[in-house]
Each structure stands twice: as structure tokens, then as C-alpha cells.
Amino acid sequence: MVESSRADPSKPGTLRFAQHKTEVTIFTNPCFMAKNQLTTANPPVTIKALRPFIADRTDPDSKLCPVRALAYYLERTKSIRGNCFRLFLPYKDGADVGKLSPDSISTWIKMAIKEAYTAVGNDTFVQGLLGISAHEVRAVGASWALFNAASMEGILCAAFWNHQSTFTTFYLRDMSSYSHELFALGPLSVAQTTTEKT
Secondary structure (H helix, E strand, C coil): CCEECCCCCCCCCEEEECHHHCEEEEECCCCCCCCCCCCCCCCCEEEECCHHHCCCCCCHHHHHCHHHHHHHHHHHHHHHHCCCCCCCCCCCCCCCCCCCCHHHHHHHHHHHHHHHHHHCCCHHHHHHHCCCCHHHHHHHHHHHHHHCCCCHHHHHHHHCCCCHHHHHHHHCCCCHHHHHHHHCCCCEEECCEEECCC
């Protein structure tokens, strides 16, 4: 992963941080396609910082900012990254830096969600996450975005779904019973928009 203010889109995994790290653009690997993605073009992904919503950097919610987390992660992995352009690296001793299985990433996503809910003291919700699949994480994420007024077009685009019926038939979940627990984590940032509890 190359951290650069002037990214080279021809290099897979190249990043471009905006001035003052207000956002980061990731130019994805053109060789990677999601299993449900029909087009070969992978548009860059822009992630906005949460800084405009969190005035005080000492506020614990500042640690929820994905741009801050990405910059921190890149700094911490710089010494082992070498010429590897992949964003995520295995952390086990002796593991090949360039190889990481989808199962590992799926496990990390579930661990991150569990840690987030444990940190806010919601052990009941954490127990409900036991055994959850990456498919279900995707369903909850997309449903939560819809619950927070993200556009259907934005959700379909972010998930590479071509039809609304794919989402509504296979992924849509009732989020009303989870709203209090989920808002406890801070603002939602998905599909290029950020939503706060009103």
C-alpha cells in the first residue's frame, strides 16, 4: 500500500489522502472483482473523515474515524509492508505479506464489530453476534444504511447489487430493535454519506 498525496491509479491499492486528512481515496486492484460484480471497472472508493462531526480530538468517538484508523494502520505496518500494495496484511509471524485469505478478513470484520459493542458495554448484542457470517454483516450494514436514510441507489452501488430485489429479498433486515445499540457507536458513514442520531 502506497500512502501518497499524489496517488498512481495504475498501482493497485494506491491511496490518496486529502489535505488535512479530511478524506482518503482508495484506488482498488483492477484484478479484484466481487463475486456479484458484473463490470470489470473498479471505481476508486472515497472515505470521508468523521472529524467535522467530532470537534474535540480527545473525544473517544474520534477513534471511530475510518480515515484516522487507516492512516494509523499504514504507519504501524510500514516496516513490514515492503512493496506489497494490498491494504490488509497477515499479522502472524512468518506469514507471506502478499497473501491473505478472504476467511481471515471475514474473521477480522466480525472481531472488530464484537470489540466495538464490547467497548460500549453492550454484551447482550455481542452474544447475538456469535456465529454471525460475513454475509450477515453485509446484510446488517446495508440495512443500517437504509434505516439511516442512505439512498437505495448508493446502497446498491456500494454492494455491487444490480437490482433492488437482491437487497430486499436476501439482505434487508429489521433494524428498529437495534437502533439504540447501533447509535451508541457514533455516526454512520456509508455510501459516501454520514448520518448522526437526531
